Amino acid sequence: MTTEKAGSRGRPRSFDKDRAIETGMKLFHARGYDAVGVAELVSELGIKPPSFYAAFGSKAGLLACALERYAAGDANIFGRACAEGGSVATVIHRTLMLAAETYPEKGGVAGCLVLDGARNSSDPEAYQLAKAARTASGEAIRDFIVGEYPARADELADLVTIALAGMSAAARDGAEEAALMAFANKISRAFRREAETI
Structure with missing residues (x-):
């Protein structure tokens, strides 16, 4: 689990990468990769785009993690x-x-x-x-x-x-x-x- 700081007070906001992968996997599976946007993903996860890109590099990076998780389950x-x-x-x-x-x-x-x-x-x-x-x-x-x-x-x-x-x-x-x-x-x-x- 990683932590990002929000606002000037530096309040920690929890970012659970495993949950992000699980969420991406379910959304890609239900609707297909192209139908799911980064804006929807970050909104669903309650994080900001920079945190998303820092964790996965791109939406395709999340797909790679999701496919790996899917195949392992x-x-x-x-x-x-x-x-x-x-x-x-x-x-x-x-x-x-x-x-x-x-x-x-x-x-x-x-x-x-x-x-x-x-x-x-x-x-x-x-x-x-x-x-x-x-x-x-x-x-x-x-x-x-x-x-x-x-x-x-x-x-x-x-x-x-x-x-x-x-x-x-x-x-x-x-x-x-x-x-x-x-x-x-x-x-x-x-x-x-x-x-x-x-």
Whole structure:
């Protein structure tokens, strides 16, 4: 936690960087990166713009922190699925089911921040940050699949990552959990069929 001084008396004003990251993460997730301005962020946090820029450098700097926080938490559905162990097909099925459970709208937030938070951003830095996060996620899935299916890891990973992207977009468009669960089960069966095809 850092402290900034306000006014001539030097009264301390608390600035909680962790809270700022959490706030940014939720706003970017709910409305998309471009729809959230620095003025709104500093107002929400009760700080002045210089404190914001000193902490993050830019709005994109806050996005970088938010993406890191998001990937380290429960939103990392692939990480959660891997933690429970099992075969590749089992973990992929669990990942898809967690996506179906996690992505539908809850409290004004839907979909996946990594997949959709800055997809159409006009800010090149933000776009590249989100793209790098998506790439890292896809590579983690591919690297896991290669342990059992080295010859087909790329195409099987594509099946999963494209399905997750579609589920996130559908959730942001209002798809409910039941529909996403049905889709996730179909993709899981398709994954098993494809994985077993030589």
